[in-house]
Amino acid sequence: MSRIQTWNGAKADLRDKLVNLLNKHRYIEFQGAPEKYHMPHVGQSILYDVPMYRQGHLKKYRGKRVRIVCVGSGRFKRTYMAGAVGKTPSELIIKTLAQSYTFPPYASECEVIFKTPRFRVIKLRKSLNYGKNLRISKKQWPMILIDGHDSLPCGLLKHDTEGHVVYARCDPEYILGAKDNMNEAIKSPNRMYKKMIHKPKSI
Numbered sequence: 101m102s103r104i105q106t107w108n109g110a111k112a113d114l115r116d117k118l119v120n121l122l123n124k125h126r127y128i129e130f131q132g133a134p135e136k137y138h139m140p141h142v143g144q145s146i147l148y149d150v151p152m153y154r155q156g157h158l159k160k161y162r163g164k165r166v167r168i169v170c171v172g173s174g175r176f177k178r179t180y181m182a183g184a185v186g187k188t189p190s191e192l193i194i195k196t197l198a199q200s201y202t203f204p205p206y207a208s209e210c211e212v213i214f215k216t217p218r219f220r221v222i223k224l225r226k227s228l229n230y231g232k233n234l235r236i237s238k239k240q241w242p243m244i245l246i247d248g249h250d251s252l253p254c255g256l257l258k259h260d261t262e263g264h265v266v267y268a269r270c271d272p273e274y275i276l277g278a279k280d281n282m283n284e285a286i287k288s289p290n291r292m293y294k295k296m297i298h299k300p301k302s303i
Contacts, residue, residue: 101114101142102141111142114143118169127182128157128182128183129171130180130181131174131177131179131180132157132180134170140173142170142178147167148182150188151193151197153195163188164186165184165185165186166183167182167183168182199217201217201218201248202248203246206222207246210222210224211223213243218249220245221246241257241258243257244256245257254269255267256268
């Protein structure tokens with residue numbers, strides 16, 4: 101198919117024959133972004149060893165080697181078909197996705213209210229040096245959410261009068277003093293604050 105440079109009847113017939121052949125071999129069909137699968141053109145294919153943590157369309161092929169074929173094009177997505185061609189060699193099996201998260205130094209010097217491998221909620225301390233001029237009021241927003249992916253604060257938290265947690269997703273540049281306009285910095289849609297359903301003990 102790659103020899104035919106333009107889309108015409110002959111190429112469409114080849115694509116139909118290819119789809120019929122893949123269906124006979126019980127290939128699955130799904131859509132995806134071409135930049136993710138590195139196959140923007142109809143007829144292209146790759147071999148892929150599916151890792152053990154894989155989710156989505158290829159989850160059923162964990163630990164197997166599959167062929168992924170591009171069989172359809174669209175404006176933003178492509179149609180792909182995939183099927184197993186064998187098992188992934190044991191030395192090539194990837195069991196877990198390695199993630200490396202880092203946090204700013206002040207995160208370890210504050211009280212950690214809640215944490216996951218990627219996120220931490222910390223309680224601000226008045227006497228602590230945060231490296232830059234922290235624009236937020238510690239009385240109004242006593243807690244901040246830090247994303248370990250970027251090692252930056254990404255949200256403000258507090259308890260309202262009813263004991264619920266109020267969360268405002270905020271531009272890190274505002275929290276660290278690089279932006280002046282709070283209304284432009286807040287990323288929460290429609291409202292400045294977003295009430296969470298958590299009980300007070302959650303944070």
